[in-house]
Structure formats: structure tokens, C-alpha cells
Amino acid sequence: MARKHHKPEEIVAKLQQVGVLLLQGKTASEAVRTIGVTEQTYYRWRSEYGGLKLDQVKRLKLLEQENGRRRLAVADLTLGKLVLKEAAFGKLVSAARRRGCVEHVMDKLGVSERFACRVLGQHRSVQRKVPRAAGDEAALAESIIGLAQRYGRYGYCRITALLRTEGWRCNHKRVGRIWRAEGLEVPARQPKRGRLRLNDGSCVRLRPERPNHVWAYDFVEDRTRDGRRFRMLNVADEFTCECLAIRIGRQFKAADVIDALSDLFILRGIPGHVRSDNGPEFAATAVKGWISGVGTRTAFTEPGSPWENGYGESFNGKLRDELLNTEVFNTLAEAKVLIEQWRRHYNTVRPHSSLHHRPPAPEVTLAPTPPSPAGPPSSSSGQTTAMLH
Numbered sequence: 001m002a003r004k005h006h007k008p009e010e011i012v013a014k015l016q017q018v019g020v021l022l023l024q025g026k027t028a029s030e031a032v033r034t035i036g037v038t039e040q041t042y043y044r045w046r047s048e049y050g051g052l053k054l055d056q057v058k059r060l061k062l063l064e065q066e067n068g069r070r071r072l073a074v075a076d077l078t079l080g081k082l083v084l085k086e087a088a089f090g091k092l093v094s095a096a097r098r099r100g101c102v103e104h105v106m107d108k109l110g111v112s113e114r115f116a117c118r119v120l121g122q123h124r125s126v127q128r129k130v131p132r133a134a135g136d137e138a139a140l141a142e143s144i145i146g147l148a149q150r151y152g153r154y155g156y157c158r159i160t161a162l163l164r165t166e167g168w169r170c171n172h173k174r175v176g177r178i179w180r181a182e183g184l185e186v187p188a189r190q191p192k193r194g195r196l197r198l199n200d201g202s203c204v205r206l207r208p209e210r211p212n213h214v215w216a217y218d219f220v221e222d223r224t225r226d227g228r229r230f231r232m233l234n235v236a237d238e239f240t241c242e243c244l245a246i247r248i249g250r251q252f253k254a255a256d257v258i259d260a261l262s263d264l265f266i267l268r269g270i271p272g273h274v275r276s277d278n279g280p281e282f283a284a285t286a287v288k289g290w291i292s293g294v295g296t297r298t299a300f301t302e303p304g305s306p307w308e309n310g311y312g313e314s315f316n317g318k319l320r321d322e323l324l325n326t327e328v329f330n331t332l333a334e335a336k337v338l339i340e341q342w343r344r345h346y347n348t349v350r351p352h353s354s355l356h357h358r359p360p361a362p363e364v365t366l367a368p369t370p371p372s373p374a375g376p377p378s379s380s381s382g383q384t385t386a387m388l389h
Contacts, residue, residue: 082109083119143166159179
């Protein structure tokens with residue numbers, strides 16, 4: 001016969017029954033036999049529950065249950081800390097990294113999948129989902145690596161724009177995932193510049209409103225292999241982001257600046273403003289007089305405030321980061337050829353984030369004219385052909 005398990009409420013009731021029988025004059029053995037237990041059990045019950053009421057027993061039971069839950073919670077917290085400590089080898093942003101981390105924790109600590117997913121914030125359906133890669137994943141990764149090797153200072157957003165021009169249908173998130181999986185390096189983010197404002201809070205920066213409204217020009221220096229210095233005069237349209245010209249020479253005077261601007265004015269038209277710093281080549285009386293004489297105005301930046309010429313400084317930084325820091329120029333002629341190639345690439349191929357990842361002046365490719373249908377030419381077409389020839 002199986003032993004009966006008594007609840008605390010039943011034990012207290014039996015002890016009260018024995019107490020009543022003892023008051024009636026019965027012996028302890030007779031009273032214990034009445035409740036159906038042995039004397040050893042009776043004395044053990046009396047040492048544990050003697051003097052307790054039913055409501056006190058219920059309260060004791062609730063406290064034991066609460067202590068049990070707290071012990072389990074402490075155990076879960078301790079195990080959760082172990083799981084987080086084991087998984088603290090990097091940021092778990094993507095579902096793939098969380099999936100791999102859950103598998104690693106399960107294998108290392110022997111915890112269940114449910115517990116590991118709850119601690120690491122991974123849904124179990126996502127954990128059990130088998131990832132399926134697209135059929136063109138390998139080809140796309142190869143194209144991304146090729147473009148990254150060719151344009152080493154481009155990030156994955158600009159690489160995405162180049163892939164779209166090649167015909168790939170992909171978004172920047174997919175390219176970024178492959179970019180990180182292949183271990184490609186993202187260029188360092190540039191620090192943000194504050195706006196230039198006066199004491200009254202008004203902004204004094206001249207902003208371009210249309211093409212040929214504001215041109216920015218500035219000098220950049222570099223050296224050839226023999227250590228001799230040469231300078232580059234960069235002229236850019238701030239509205240279209242197009243580099244209009246890069247003049248290269250060992251030295252520049254005011255007359256050289258006037259010569260470069262006159263060629264551009266004849267070719268592109270006269271801009272509304274020409275922005276520059278207060279260098280001696282730009283602030284010379286001859287240059288200012290010539291610029292005002294042709295019908296345009298100068299916009300000099302404040303001394304020690306290069307951020308006023310933001311686009312010019314940004315262009316100079318891109319030129320140095322993408323070309324000057326990666327090339328060694330043997331001669332001045334070689335520098336002219338390579339810098340002009342980079343300028344054409346900057347204008348026609350390189351995506352610009354301010355232009356929705358499109359180049360400022362893309363090359364136009366005319367489609368071949370379809371052949372005319374067979375038949376005798378009309379009189380009008382014959383006259384046109386004759387006039388053309």
C-alpha cells in the first residue's frame with residue numbers, strides 16, 4: 001500500500017484533533033492511533049507544525065513557493081549572466097550573428113535553445129529558419145570585391161551606386177551585408193563641422209541656387225618623386241558638384257589665376273560669384289579688378305574659417321584621399337595626365353551622395369540608329385542626303 005502524502009493543512013488539523021483527545025483524558029498512544037499515523041510521525045509533525053493555525057500554514061506555504069521561485073530566478077539570472085558573458089564577443093545586430101551565437105552558447109554551456117534565445121533576444125522561429133542565399137550571391141560578392149579593390153576609398157553605399165550602373169538590382173543593405181562578411185574596410189567617417197553664424201544667430205554662408213551661381217576655387221599642393229613641389233588650382237561649381245578644371249604648375253601667380261578663369265568664363269559662361277580664401281593669388285588687386293571687370297563678384301572667406309568654403313575643402317579632401325595619397329608622380333607631365341583622368345572620372349562616373357548617388361556630368365552614349373526599311377528612298381530623304389553630303 002502506497003504511503004499517503006499529507007498536506008500541511010491536513011497535518012495541522014490532525015494535530016488539533018490529537019490535542020482535543022488528550023484533553024478528554026486519552027493517552028498519547030490512543031490519540032495518535034486515532035489519526036492513523038505512528039508516534040514518530042506525530043512527534044515529528046508536532047516539532048514542525050506545533051502551535052500553528054490554518055491561516056499561518058497557508059501563509060507559510062506561500063512563502064515557501066515564493067522562495068522556490070526566487071531560487072529559480074536567481075539560478076536563471078546566474079545562468080543568464082554566464083550566457084551573456086559567453087556571447088560577449090561583439091555586437092549581435094543581425095539575425096545571422098544571433099543565430100550563430102545561440103548555437104555557440106548551446107554547445108558551450110549545454111543550455112536549451114529556448115533559454116538561450118530568451119536571454120539573447122532571438123526569436124525561436126528565426127533561430128530555426130534555414131537561411132537561403134540568392135543564386136547570384138557569389139557573383140555579386142566578386143563584383144563588390146573587384147570594385148572595392150579598384151576604388152579603395154569608397155564605402156558600400158557608393159559601391160552600391162556603381163553596381164547599379166553595371167546592371168545589378170540590389171540595395172545598399174544587401175551590399176553592406178556582403179561587405180561586412182568579406183571583411184572589407186569602410187573609410188573613416190569625417191568629423192562634422194559646425195555652421196558659421198554671427199552673434200545674432202544669422203548664417204552668413206553664401207549658398208548656391210542654380211548652375212553657374214557660385215564657383216569655388218582653391219589650391220592644393222603635392223610633390224613629384226624628386227621632391228619638387230607643384231600646385232593644383234581646382235575650380236568647381238558648387239551647385240552641380242562638377243569639377244570644371246584642375247590647372248597644374250610649379251608655381252602660380254595672379255596672372256596664372258586670371259588665365260585659368262578666363263578660359264573657363266569663355267567656355268562655361270560667367271558665374272554669379274567666385275568663392276575663395278584670402279590667399280595672395282586670389283586677393284591680389286589685379287585678380288579682384290579683373291573679376292569685377294567681367295561682371296562677377298568675389299566671395300572671400302573669413303581668415304581662419306575654411307568651413308565657409310565647404311564644398312571646395314571637401315573636394316580638396318576627396319582629391320587628396322582618393323588620388324594624391326595613393327599615387328606617386330614621377331614627373332609633372334605624368335601628374336597632369338593622372339589628375340585629368342581622375343577629374344573626368346569624378347565628373348562622369350563617381351557617384352555623389354548629394355546627387356542621390358549619381359555623377360554630376362555623366363557621359364551620354366547615343367544608341368545606334370536602326371536601319372531604314374528596304375525600299376526606294378523618298379524625294380525628301382534624297383534631298384536631305386544630298387544636302388548632308
